[in-house]
Amino acid sequence: MNDLPSADQAFLAVSRLDKRYGTQEEGILALKEVSIEIGNAEFVSLLGPSGCGKSTLLRCIAGLERPSAGMIELERRVVIGPPDNMGIVFQRDVLLDWLTVIRNVLLPARIRRLPLEELRPKAERLLHLIGLGGFEDRFPWELSGGMRQRVAICRALLLDPSLLLMDEPFGALDAMTRDELNIELQRLWLADAKTVLFVTHSIAEAVFLSDRVAVMSRSPGRIVEVITVDLPRPRELAVRETAEFARYVSQIRRIFESFGMLRGSHARA
Amino acid sequence: MPAPESAASSSSRALQVALVVVGFFVLWQLGVMLGRPPDYLLPAPNAIFAELMTAPLYYFRNAMQTIGATLLGFTLALVVGCLAAVGIVYSRVLENTLYTLLVALNSVPKVALAPLFIIWMGTGLSSKIAISFLIALFAIVVDSVLGLRSVDPDAVDLFRSLKGGRLQTLLLLRAPNALPHLFSGMKVAMSLALVGAIAGEFVASQAGLGYVILAAQGAFQTTRVFAAIVLLGVLGTILFYIVDLAERLVCPWHVSHRARHRGES
Numbered sequence: 160m161n162d163l164p165s166a167d168q169a170f171l172a173v174s175r176l177d178k179r180y181g182t183q184e185e186g187i188l189a190l191k192e193v194s195i196e197i198g199n200a201e202f203v204s205l206l207g208p209s210g211c212g213k214s215t216l217l218r219c220i221a222g223l224e225r226p227s228a229g230m231i232e233l234e235r236r237v238v239i240g241p242p243d244n245m246g247i248v249f250q251r252d253v254l255l256d257w258l259t260v261i262r263n264v265l266l267p268a269r270i271r272r273l274p275l276e277e278l279r280p281k282a283e284r285l286l287h288l289i290g291l292g293g294f295e296d297r298f299p300w301e302l303s304g305g306m307r308q309r310v311a312i313c314r315a316l317l318l319d320p321s322l323l324l325m326d327e328p329f330g331a332l333d334a335m336t337r338d339e340l341n342i343e344l345q346r347l348w349l350a351d352a353k354t355v356l357f358v359t360h361s362i363a364e365a366v367f368l369s370d371r372v373a374v375m376s377r378s379p380g381r382i383v384e385v386i387t388v389d390l391p392r393p394r395e396l397a398v399r400e401t402a403e404f405a406r407y408v409s410q411i412r413r414i415f416e417s418f419g420m421l422r423g424s425h426a427r428a
Numbered sequence: 429m430p431a432p433e434s435a436a437s438s439s440s441r442a443l444q445v446a447l448v449v450v451g452f453f454v455l456w457q458l459g460v461m462l463g464r465p466p467d468y469l470l471p472a473p474n475a476i477f478a479e480l481m482t483a484p485l486y487y488f489r490n491a492m493q494t495i496g497a498t499l500l501g502f503t504l505a506l507v508v509g510c511l512a513a514v515g516i517v518y519s520r521v522l523e524n525t526l527y528t529l530l531v532a533l534n535s536v537p538k539v540a541l542a543p544l545f546i547i548w549m550g551t552g553l554s555s556k557i558a559i560s561f562l563i564a565l566f567a568i569v570v571d572s573v574l575g576l577r578s579v580d581p582d583a584v585d586l587f588r589s590l591k592g593g594r595l596q597t598l599l600l601l602r603a604p605n606a607l608p609h610l611f612s613g614m615k616v617a618m619s620l621a622l623v624g625a626i627a628g629e630f631v632a633s634q635a636g637l638g639y640v641i642l643a644a645q646g647a648f649q650t651t652r653v654f655a656a657i658v659l660l661g662v663l664g665t666i667l668f669y670i671v672d673l674a675e676r677l678v679c680p681w682h683v684s685h686r687a688r689h690r691g692e693s
Contacts, residue, residue, distance in 0.1 A: 223585050241589045253583045256681040257604045269600060270592040298681055 169196035176229035191379035200352035204365035212380020246315030250327040252307040254299040261295035285313040305336035471651040479655045493636040497625035501560020509568030517576040538563040539627045551632040560624035564617035571613025575606025608682040611675040
């Protein structure tokens with residue numbers, strides 16, 4: 160981690176974080192001494208196989224789980240509960256079936272007791288931006304999986320968070336929809352740069368989207384290496400066929416192999 | 429679009445039910461005309477209909493009595509049941525006491541308690557409401573508790589991440605999420621409330637369709653017994669469909685889900 164924007168200005172700093180489930184003797188160590196610093200408006204992926212604790216790390220940062228040891232600081236304030244300036248997208252869209260698309264997007268405002276009418280134009284703009292203009296009054300069950308996840312992204316962005324946490328947000332989508340949403344997410348991020356922490360188990364997705372990729376290993380879950388991806392933006396899907404892109408992918412794959420996580424051609428690219 | 433499909437399939441289903449019911453009465457009529465059993469054993473459907481027409485006001489008045497007891501008992505069960513469910517879901521103490529007690533008492537056939545309520549509350553309407561309430565309560569509580577609990581853990585995390593308090597999580601997430609469960613409980617509870625009202629009327633009463641049946645039975649007026657039973661069948665169906673209609677209005681998302689699942693399977 161020698162490429163930090165500036166160590167004392169880290170937007171998000173995770174230091175020596177442990178997360179243990181169960182007792183000291185018999186419990187399992189989900190995360191061991193995880194440290195990473197993330198700069199403002201940086202796009203960082205947490206990449207690793209299932210069980211490496213990447214979602215646990217994200218949930219600790221979200222303030223949804225208490226770390227067993229170590230500390231998380233967001234804008235120099237220690238995270239002890241869900242921070243105010245954070246949006247979160249889960250693998251499942253968790254849209255509320257009984258609310259229309261626009262009211263789902265406005266849900267954070269309702270929970271926070273903010274004036275809905277003032278935020279409505281913002282919600283409409285977000286939906287429009289992500290290609291769902293005209294769908295405001297539809298219900299979630301009328302939408303496809305990809306459209307539903309777009310609504311979930313708008314919901315996470317409604318209150319203009321400075322930190323966006325995404326927990327395998329496209330994991331349940333088919334490959335083509337996933338590509339489409341990767342492009343869409345990059346476009347949103349370029350238009351309005353937020354700090355994004357993106358959990359995935361797809362090497363290609365991590366390389367395509369990220370400024371830096373934190374490669375994680377399991378038992379115990381830890382960050383084994385952080386790779387800086389120096390591909391120009393905006394990146395198009397075709398960038399994935401370039402030699403440079405392939406170099407990043409194989410570099411990461413070799414890391415996984417050296418930790419015994421990828422054998423043969425199991426790599427999911 | 430799921431909506432028109434579900435409307436079409438439900439109306440064709442209603443037609444099917446109507447045809448089967450009409451067919452049943454036609455066979456009954458033919459059977460009686462051919463077999464000629466004595467009237468006091470099995471009257472023909474046309475005789476039952478004629479009986480209803482001879483004293484429409486009498487049947488109307490008694491039906492209203494039974495409907496009143498049923499609806500009041502049901503409404504009381506709905507209000508008390510929902511409040512109890514919220515208490516049980518949010519309080520460990522209530523879960524361990526009230527819920528445990530309800531589950532234990534549910535194995536007692538509640539109809540057996542009807543005579544007690546007559547002793548306590550007399551032979552009037554209030555004892556019928558009480559029996560109706562008691563018998564309907566369990567279905568409401570069990571299904572509401574289930575509904576309030578069966579929320580997506582990710583949705584709970586979403587609310588937590590936005591610092592939603594208990595009350596907001598209840599009002600914006602758990603309660604609407606529980607509605608489909610509540611409605612399936614309400615359908616059962618409505619049928620049971622009618623059973624409760626009739627059971628109370630059987631034990632002791634001066635009015636109601638249960639009273640009509642009992643009085644007619646004593647005088648071997650079998651046609652009159654059947655007339656009251658047919659009315660009860662119609663009433664039960666109407667009450668059920670009132671709940672069904674309310675469900676369509678209150679949670680259309682769920683009804684359309686269900687229609688689609690049925691279409692897929």
